[in-house]
Amino acid sequence: MKRLLVLVVLGALAACGTQRPAFIRTQTPHEAYTDSLRRAGLAETALGLEWLAAAEAALREPVRAKLPVAMTTEYPAAEPRAFGYRLTLQRGRVLRVEVTPAGDEPALVFLDLFRLDQAPDTPPRPLASADRDALVLEREIDRDGDYLLRIQPELLRSGTFTISQDTTAALSFPVDGRTSAAVQSFFRDARDGGRREHHGIDIFAPRDTPVHAAAGGVVSQVGTNNLGGNVVWLWDARRGHSHYYAHLASQAVSTGQVVQAGEVIGYVGNTGNARTTAPHLHFGIYARGEGPIDPLPFVQ
Numbered sequence: 001m002k003r004l005l006v007l008v009v010l011g012a013l014a015a016c017g018t019q020r021p022a023f024i025r026t027q028t029p030h031e032a033y034t035d036s037l038r039r040a041g042l043a044e045t046a047l048g049l050e051w052l053a054a055a056e057a058a059l060r061e062p063v064r065a066k067l068p069v070a071m072t073t074e075y076p077a078a079e080p081r082a083f084g085y086r087l088t089l090q091r092g093r094v095l096r097v098e099v100t101p102a103g104d105e106p107a108l109v110f111l112d113l114f115r116l117d118q119a120p121d122t123p124p125r126p127l128a129s130a131d132r133d134a135l136v137l138e139r140e141i142d143r144d145g146d147y148l149l150r151i152q153p154e155l156l157r158s159g160t161f162t163i164s165q166d167t168t169a170a171l172s173f174p175v176d177g178r179t180s181a182a183v184q185s186f187f188r189d190a191r192d193g194g195r196r197e198h199h200g201i202d203i204f205a206p207r208d209t210p211v212h213a214a215a216g217g218v219v220s221q222v223g224t225n226n227l228g229g230n231v232v233w234l235w236d237a238r239r240g241h242s243h244y245y246a247h248l249a250s251q252a253v254s255t256g257q258v259v260q261a262g263e264v265i266g267y268v269g270n271t272g273n274a275r276t277t278a279p280h281l282h283f284g285i286y287a288r289g290e291g292p293i294d295p296l297p298f299v300q
C-alpha cells in the first residue's frame with residue numbers, strides 16, 4: 001500500500017513537471033544532471049568544464065530566431081555544445097519544441113525554456129523544461145515577451161539531431177470551417193469615429209454558420225444587449241478568461257452549461273449593432289483583473 005502511494009506521488013510529480021510554480025520549484029533535469037556531473041567529479045574535467053561553459057554561453061549569447069525553426073545539426077562529444085535561441089512570443093501561442101535524433105540510439109537532451117526580463121543583468125528565469133527522457137517541450141505562453149530556449153545534449157555523447165520549433169494557437173477557432181483569414185476587423189480598431197476601441201475580432205461567415213466554444217468552460221451568461229445582440233459568455237477557468245460571442249443569429253446553450261472546446265454554442269448572425277453589417281462573429285477575450293486582450297494570437 002505504502003509503495004503504491006509512493007508511486008502515485010511520483011506520478012503526480014512527473015505529471016506537473018513542466019508547469020511548476022516558481023515558489024516550489026524543484027531542480028530542472030539539466031540542474032539535476034549538472035549536480036550529478038559534479039558528484040561524479042566529471043565537472044572538473046576539461047570536457048566537463050566545456051560542457052558547463054557551453055550551457056552558460058547559450059544563456060548569455062542566444063541566437064535570435066524567428067519561428068518556425070527546423071535545423072539539423074551535429075554535436076560531437078569532443079566539443080560539448082549547447083544551442084541557445086532568443087524568441088519573441090505572444091500570449092495565446094503554444095510553443096512546441098522537438099528534438100529528433102538521426103539514428104536509433106537513445107539520446108539524452110535537455111530542453112529548457114526561460115523568461116527574459118526587461119531589466120538588463122537579470123538572469124533568465126527557468127519557466128519550463130522537458131521531462132528528463134522526453135525530447136519535446138510544450139508550453140502555452142501567458143505573457144507577451146522575449147524568451148530563451150536552450151537545447152543541450154548530455155556530456156560525452158556524439159550524434160546528429162533535428163531541432164524543430166513552432167507555435168500553434170492555444171484555442172480552437174470559433175467559427176466552423178473558417179480560419180483567421182476570415183478576420184476582417186481587429187483588436188483596438190477604432191469604433192464610433194474613434195470614441196471607443198474594438199475589444200475583440202470580427203470573423204465573417206455566412207448567416208447560421210455554427211459557432212464553436214474556443215475552449216472548454218462554463219456558460220456564464222446567455223442574453224441579448226443593444227451592442228452585441230444575441231450573446232454568449234463563456235468562463236474559461238483554466239486561464240481565468242471570459243469569452244464573449246456576439247451578434248449571434250441564435251444561441252444553442254444555456255447558462256450554467258458545461259461545454260467542451262469545439263462544441264456548438266450558437267450560430268453566426270448580425271444581431272445588435274451589426275444589423276447593417278454582413279453576418280459575423282464578434283469574439284472577445286477578457287482576462288480576469290485585466291480587461292480585454294487581443295484574441296487573435298489565441299486562434300490564429
Ligand SMILES: [Zn+2]
Nearest residue numbers: 200201202282
Ligand atoms: Zn466586433
